[in-house]
Amino acid sequence: MEKLFKLSAHKTNVRTEVLAGVTTFLTMAYILIVNPLMLADAGMDFGAVFTATALSAAIATLVMAFLANLPFALAPGMGLNAFFAYTVVLTMGYSWQQALTAVFIEGIIFILLTAFNIREAIVNSIPVNMKKAISVGIGLFIAFIGLQNAGIIVDGATLVELGDITHGAALVAMIGLVVTSVLVAFKVRGALLLGIVATTIVGIPFGVTSWAGGSFLPPSLAPTFLAFSFADIFSIDMIVIVFTFLFVDMFDTVGTLIGCATKAEILEKDGTIPKCKEALFADAIGTTVGAMLGTSTVTTYVESSAGVSEGGKTGLTSLTVAVLFLVSLFLSPLFISIPGAATAPTLILVGLFMISPVKDIDFEEATEAIPAFLTILLMVTSYSIANGIMYGALSWILLKLFTKKAKEISPTMVIIAVLLLLKLLLG
Template sequence: MMSVQDFLEKRFNLSKCGTNPKTEMTAGVTTFMTMAYILAVNPGILSAAGMDPAAVFGATALSAFIATLFMAFAANMPFALAPGMGLNAFFAFTVVQVMGYTWQFALTAVFLEGIIFLILTATNLREAIVNCIPLPIKHAISAGIGLFIAFIGFKNAGIVVSHPATLVTLGNMISGPALVCVSGLIITGILIAKKVKGALLFGILASTVIGIFCGVTDLAHFDMSAMFKMPDMSPILFQLDFHQIFTFDMALVLMTFLFVDMFDTVGTLVGVASKACMLDENGCVPRAKQALFADAIGTTLGALMGTSTVTTYVESAAGVAEGGRTGLTALTVAILFGLALFVAPLFLLIPGAATAPTLIIVGLFMMTPIKNIDLEEYTDSIPAFLTIVMMPFTFSIAEGIVFGMMSYVLLKLLTGRQKEIPVLAYFLFVLFIGKFMMH
């Protein structure tokens, strides 16, 4: 009879990928811990659209479980998926509150987006878009994501805050969240310097404990009675509204969902794969088609369950930094999302300030592919630089890709090096121009 370890080895090709079950599972737990905030945040945001928060919690966890499970077994990649930040805010605050449509209308747009992505993925168009991104831009995407998630970490800890005159400024460094983050950063840094396996995970756990003494980890609202109970999803299940699918507003909403999700997912796949040295000899993401199917399936089923667009999470970089290289990392994340359906109060104890140190340090790890960019080849390095800096400056992975690809096409074209431009890049250039005109 085959042992569990032999099954995992055969199913996920662990030895070939230079990893083992312990490393993969630790990476999976780390990724989950850095993105578990979505279980608390998504219900809060979508409740602003009039949706039942407990039901949205169930839809969030279940859609993440299914999509990440598909990523694990179909793509064998260490990426996790869940309803995406940004798109959930557009869903609740723009489509419902500003445009005045029902949340059922918004869910229908998300459902149609998922169907379109299934078709685009099946016809290899999305994979072609991934593969047409030039190698310097792919390396830059990894570095840009590094700055972006580090910025998120500082923001979550209140170390970087908004300011009307300077846009951002330093926050209160003696506040509870800031103290938790700084303490966690020091602890995690020491563990990494000493090459302790699971350093990022231990850093999150230590930060959560420190948060108790700083008033950040909220034990007072730990609801034991809610343990081991699956939330009732019936108020939002299968609540689609097809009455207005041929309106201009539906087209506008649908295009926004499509554009942001397309390039956020592409950016995350390319950037994290580049950091993990998973790109093949041609600079392509292996099994990209299967990975893209995961978010298309997650988005389609998520809309039926009652949640906004499901996308690949940039926090997957935390697991990759811990050594995650295969679908076993994703499987671990999926299992934890499944468990979260029944033990939500336990996972929701982890505050954003406790995961902030991990995001900041992973930001450093994600910068390493920049070494592969020839900074003195300016038709490569200028687009790469714009890709990197525009991600944190616009708070969007997608916008970083837009600036990088547009400048790459223009510089190559205007310096007589058009042969270096992939054919599909011209299509993206026109698409991006159209996006700016519609903005």
């Protein structure tokens, strides 16, 4: 393990890395159920998508572990699966086979863009203050997701409002938040993981946690494997679909990599991410293979920050996640039984850990402060990491131009601006 992952050089050990991996996995295990449910709405086979989800996540995360040696996990992305099912298939009228083909094309394009260092250049060109703001925005975003998963925050007359926290999942999550917070305050090793286990147990008498049951054998991939349809791939609609997949995945991954790398304190002195190109290959390969197996776009998961907060710093953390995804193929009833209320406290506290870079953002210089603020604000209020980066980057470029500081804008940032404007125009 030392030779493979250089643990001592990263000031970590096997126990810490494995624990971090287990924590990350448990906070993102919901995708094993949510993704098949969403794609089933598009007409896909639930069991086949479950297997495709676990396998694509394992393969992509293994690439991250061994090629990049970074503690980040990957799986089919939330938001991207919703776009796949509810926009491309149910609204635009394309078959799910055509949607899978668009994802496959996206994956191939990503592999090419990564091979020619284009995606790496985009990551490295983002200003330092914005990188810090991305970490803060992701922290608030993931905490917000935790609150929603538990029903503590719900839809309401004022867009969002406080849910009924006196019973059910919300009450269990609140109890779990207190328990997990106490463990964190006492600096107990594995506090987040222990909090998930404890909250799951607390949920039993409340009827929130229940045994899901079902078969322990992995469902067949046959209904979705290589189920491509290349009809209409040169239509304007299909070009827009592929571009949308590209855009959202690119900036979600960029944001997650920057945010988690900042929290893990592994950024280089110049603000670049070590092994960035290799990390970007992981989601490109994952997306391509995932489409072949039968699932939507694979991306780096913001929940990786849970493992980073537990001390994960190397690929051993992501290797642990990958192994657990493979094991999950045979333990689906167990993972289905972990309620959202049990992982909500961890997501909320990870949000706290992620916002620490806010103190290092330059709020005195308006051309830096305003884009940073918009990045954070839009990431949460628009429910999208990509949107936060988009409006933050555009405002940064415009402010630099109008305040006669254009020399600070790199050619790569100009290209990013063009891509962002295209996204706004195309919707």
